[in-house]
Amino acid sequence: xxxxxxxxxxxxxxxxRADEDDFVALFQDTxxxxxxxxxxxxxxxDRALFGRVFTDVYPADRFAVxxxxxxxxxAGHAEIKPSPEPWLDGHELVYALTPAVxxxxxxxxxxxxxxxxxxxxxxxxxxxxxxxxxxxxxxxLLAGLGYTRVRDMPQEDGGTTSHLTHRRR
Numbered sequence: 559x560x561x562x563x564x565x566x567x568x569x570x571x572x573x574x575r576a577d578e579d580d581f582v583a584l585f586q587d588t589x590x591x592x593x594x595x596x597x598x599x600x601x602x603x604d605r606a607l608f609g610r611v612f613t614d615v616y617p618a619d620r621f622a623v624x625x626x627x628x629x630x631x632x633a634g635h636a637e638i639k640p641s642p643e644p645w646l647d648g649h650e651l652v653y654a655l656t657p658a659v660x661x662x663x664x665x666x667x668x669x670x671x672x673x674x675x676x677x678x679x680x681x682x683x684x685x686x687x688x689x690x691x692x693x694x695x696x697x698x699l700l701a702g703l704g705y706t707r708v709r710d711m712p713q714e715d716g717g718t719t720s721h722l723t724h725r726r727r
Contacts, residue, residue, distance in 0.1 A: 560622040563704060565667045568626035570636055577625050580632035581608045590654050593693050633659045636668055638676050649676055650686040666699050673703060677726045684723050691718035701708055
């Protein structure tokens with residue numbers, strides 16, 4: 559079961575069906591989605607992804623997925639899940655904030671909360687992140703939280719993905 563989490567300024571709670579339009583808007587915003595997974599997808603694909611949270615992820619308790627709220631309003635998406643990458647044996651965090659709240663320091667607050675959840679609640683010795691090597695703000699944010707770059711992996715599209723790890727202290 560995805561628990562509610564709170565930070566100084568954020569509330570992370572399981573999605574509700576009424577969040578669908580906000581979720582889709584976040585994933586459709588290319589300023590955000592260009593850094594996520596394989597990049598922007600169709601609106602139908604993002605709606606299907608949202609639906610799978612309710613038909614696959616939550617019912618099977620596969621991993622934690624949260625709607626992120628700031629001042630009571632939808633502000634982003636977060637999850638910590640077993641990595642789908644075969645070379646990364648462990649859990650990775652995923653997070654995205656709406657452009658309206660970027661630049662307020664909420665990304666650091668969110669990533670810190672996810673990292674603490676991984677270590678303290680899930681008992682993970684390591685929490686991983688995969689970040690497009692061109693995403694300097696995320697790389698800097700994670701480095702500031704103590705993540706270290708493990709390797710850079712070339713991608714088929716010519717880009718590079720950086721693998722970072724945070725080890726329990």
